[in-house]
Amino acid sequence: xxxxxxxxxxxxxxxxxxxxxxxxxxxxxxxxxxxxxxxxxxxxxxxxxxxxxxxxxxxxxxxxxxxxxxxxxxxxxxxxxxxxxxxxxxxxxxxxxxxxxxxxxxxxxxxxxxxxxxxxxxxxxxxxxxxxxxxxxxxxxxxxxxxxxxxxxxxxxxxxxxxxxxxxxxxxxxxxxxxxxxxxxxxxxxxxxxxxxxxxxxxxxxxxxxxxxxxxxxxxxxxxxxxxxxxxxxxxxxxxxxxxxxxxxxxxxxxxxxxxxxxxxxxxxxxxxxxxxxxxxxxxxxxxxxxxxxxxxxxxxxxxxxxxxxxxxxxxxxxxxxxxxxxxxxxxxxxxxxxxxxxxxxxxxxxx
Amino acid sequence: xxxxxxxxxxxxxxxxxxxxxxxxxxxxxxxxxxxxxxxxxxxxxxxxxxxxxxxxxxxxxxxxxxxxxxxxxxxxxxxxxxxxxxxxxxxxxxxxxxxxxxxxxxxxxxxxxxxxxxxxxxxxxxxxxxxxxxxxxxxxxxxxxxxxxxxxxxxxxxxxxxxxxxxxxxxxxxxxxxxxxxxxxxxxxxxxxxxxxxxxxxxxxxxxxxxxxxxxxxxxxxxxxxxxxxxxxxxxxxxxxxxxxxxxxxxxxxxxxxxxxxxxxxxxxxxxxxxxxxxxxxxxxxxxxxxxxxxxxxxxxxx
Numbered sequence: 001x002x003x004x005x006x007x008x009x010x011x012x013x014x015x016x017x018x019x020x021x022x023x024x025x026x027x028x029x030x031x032x033x034x035x036x037x038x039x040x041x042x043x044x045x046x047x048x049x050x051x052x053x054x055x056x057x058x059x060x061x062x063x064x065x066x067x068x069x070x071x072x073x074x075x076x077x078x079x080x081x082x083x084x085x086x087x088x089x090x091x092x093x094x095x096x097x098x099x100x101x102x103x104x105x106x107x108x109x110x111x112x113x114x115x116x117x118x119x120x121x122x123x124x125x126x127x128x129x130x131x132x133x134x135x136x137x138x139x140x141x142x143x144x145x146x147x148x149x150x151x152x153x154x155x156x157x158x159x160x161x162x163x164x165x166x167x168x169x170x171x172x173x174x175x176x177x178x179x180x181x182x183x184x185x186x187x188x189x190x191x192x193x194x195x196x197x198x199x200x201x202x203x204x205x206x207x208x209x210x211x212x213x214x215x216x217x218x219x220x221x222x223x224x225x226x227x228x229x230x231x232x233x234x235x236x237x238x239x240x241x242x243x244x245x246x247x248x249x250x251x252x253x254x255x256x257x258x259x260x261x262x263x264x265x266x267x268x269x270x271x272x273x274x275x276x277x278x279x280x281x282x283x284x285x286x287x288x289x290x291x292x293x294x295x296x297x298x299x300x301x302x303x304x305x306x307x308x309x310x311x312x313x314x315x316x317x318x319x320x321x322x323x324x325x326x327x328x329x330x331x332x333x334x335x336x337x338x339x340x341x342x343x344x345x346x347x348x349x350x351x352x
Numbered sequence: 353x354x355x356x357x358x359x360x361x362x363x364x365x366x367x368x369x370x371x372x373x374x375x376x377x378x379x380x381x382x383x384x385x386x387x388x389x390x391x392x393x394x395x396x397x398x399x400x401x402x403x404x405x406x407x408x409x410x411x412x413x414x415x416x417x418x419x420x421x422x423x424x425x426x427x428x429x430x431x432x433x434x435x436x437x438x439x440x441x442x443x444x445x446x447x448x449x450x451x452x453x454x455x456x457x458x459x460x461x462x463x464x465x466x467x468x469x470x471x472x473x474x475x476x477x478x479x480x481x482x483x484x485x486x487x488x489x490x491x492x493x494x495x496x497x498x499x500x501x502x503x504x505x506x507x508x509x510x511x512x513x514x515x516x517x518x519x520x521x522x523x524x525x526x527x528x529x530x531x532x533x534x535x536x537x538x539x540x541x542x543x544x545x546x547x548x549x550x551x552x553x554x555x556x557x558x559x560x561x562x563x564x565x566x567x568x569x570x571x572x573x574x575x576x577x578x579x580x581x582x583x584x585x586x587x588x589x590x591x592x593x594x595x596x597x598x599x600x601x602x603x604x605x606x607x608x609x610x611x612x613x614x615x616x617x618x619x620x621x622x623x624x625x626x627x628x629x630x631x632x633x634x635x636x637x638x639x640x641x642x643x644x645x646x647x648x649x650x651x652x653x654x655x
Contacts, residue, residue, distance in 0.1 A: 058543055059504050059562035059604060091546040094523040116550040117511060119519045319551030326506045326560035330608045333596040 203285025503539025
């Protein structure tokens with residue numbers, strides 16, 4: 001299928017999803033530097049929020065270096081051409097925080113729920129629409145629901161007033177076939193005026209391929225992140241996807257060399273936990289586990305001497321979803337206790 | 353034995369579960385159940401259990417309150433109608449236990465502040481939220497040992513146990529709970545997070561409490577205080593269980609709880625709903641004991 005001439009809007013995640021590998025410690029100066037460089041490179045949409053969205057500042061997800069408001073107010077004046085967006089997860093963020101973001105001048109609010117729980121987004125989507133903002137419904141962990149289920153959930157968000165629906169592969173689990181099946185069904189079901197987006201993670205190295213498939217079946221907004229900066233093995237690397245689009249004749253409007261330079265000269269040097277497909281990130285993608293769990297599992301491994309991979313697999317088996325970071329320490333404590341009990345049973349004294 | 357006559361307003365899941373629990377009480381006698389739908393299963397079930405019922409809402413109850421000596425009402429309807437329900441039953445001399453998020457009366461978390469409310473003869477108390485009932489006792493257990501600079505709770509409930517009302521206005525949960533973590537739990541700053549998890553079979557309610565203490569936490573005193581508090585909650589919610597912790601990490605104290613319901617009417621995994629009905633009943637029982645021994649005399653309020 002030729003996609004020549006198709007227009008796609010790229011949305012950069014490095015200052016939101018990219019907060020995860022930075023443990024939410026990006027400085028105001030770095031935010032301004034990256035955001036203005038992305039704007040200059042023609043990236044049309046830039047997200048700036050705590051990694052877990054507005055109100056994510058917490059023991060559970062990590063306290064950021066600065067508040068959402070400080071970041072947004074600092075970045076807004078330097079983003080001249082691009083739309084600025086903020087993420088909100090109902091149950092974590094609230095309407096007053098959404099109103100604060102609107103007051104800071106964001107153009108777009110993205111309301112994210114677990115893929116089966118779209119009805120918790122009603123009050124936030126309606127508020128965003130009421131404020132006249134570009135409003136996106138964002139269905140996370142979409143690999144855990146089939147196409148028909150996603151259609152129902154997407155229609156709810158559309159019904160509340162969202163003008164764009166995202167299918168989000170939070171675990172980086174999907175393969176191109178999964179993307180094709182889900183996004184084509186949702187595209188078919190939504191009104192033509194409603195946009196369709198895809199947000200990928202690169203845990204199985206499928207970020208770019210999945211995004212291309214998404215475009216093939218009708219998505220016109222694609223999330224990526226310069227230098228891949230995002231949770232797990234990172235997001236679809238934006239500059240790579242932009243290059244692939246260029247080769248395929250898909251029009252993104254970004255200046256490829258400039259965006260490559262943002263990655264190389266600004267974002268790579270900022271990274272202290274560079275996203276890569278190590279065994280734990282690969283486990284996220286293989287077992288279908290929320291990408292933001294990665295560093296928490298690594299920290300639990302160091303503290304409790306339990307394998308991060310084993311923790312992540314166990315979290316997957318228990319059906320843990322986005323936001324349940326508290327269960328990582330809980331699982332690690334249980335595994336560590338089980339291990340010491342097993343050890344106690346084989347004390348040399350007992351062998352006599 | 354003497355019992356205090358009560359009416360249950362709301363014939364849905366919460367009202368019905370509360371009824372099953374109230375029927376076992378030594379001091380509470382459920383007499384009326386109030387609904388708004390003549391075909392309500394909840395009302396039919398209540399009739400079978402020997403209760404008087406009306407499908408005409410609180411207006412159907414009011415004319416009978418004096419003759420049936422209804423002294424306590426539970427409101428398990430919605431925040432929108434609670435104020436009106438409250439006004440009507442208080443005119444008839446009944447106190448109100450509010451299980452809706454309306455919160456026009458003070459918050460009540462039984463092991464933390466129920467005695468104060470009984471002492472002050474409060475005529476309307478609010479049961480906060482499910483997450484609040486499950487976590488505020490733990491925050492209070494820490495803050496009674498030493499000042500808590502910040503208290504955060506993460507409540508995870510099975511998707512099946514979260515009804516449309518909760519979903520439509522999920523901010524009400526986060527805002528009410530975080531406020532009560534401060535006011536009742538004693539944290540200087542509170543934060544609440546709720547997660548709805550759709551796993552099958554449904555997960556039992558989980559609640560994680562993180563406190564940041566002012567100064568180094570007194571580990572032994574905090575651990576003892578938490579263990580004591582858990583025993584207090586277990587008196588009315590036997591399935592309130594410490595899964596892990598307390599974990600001490602610098603000034604952070606984390607406690608990992610599980611709340612399994614009794615399975616009276618609601619399924620056992622819905623510990624979030626069970627802890628609300630159990631706390632509501634516990635509150636009613638304590639007021640009832642005061643009414644029965646004569647220390648609390650309820651009087652009708654003027655409209």
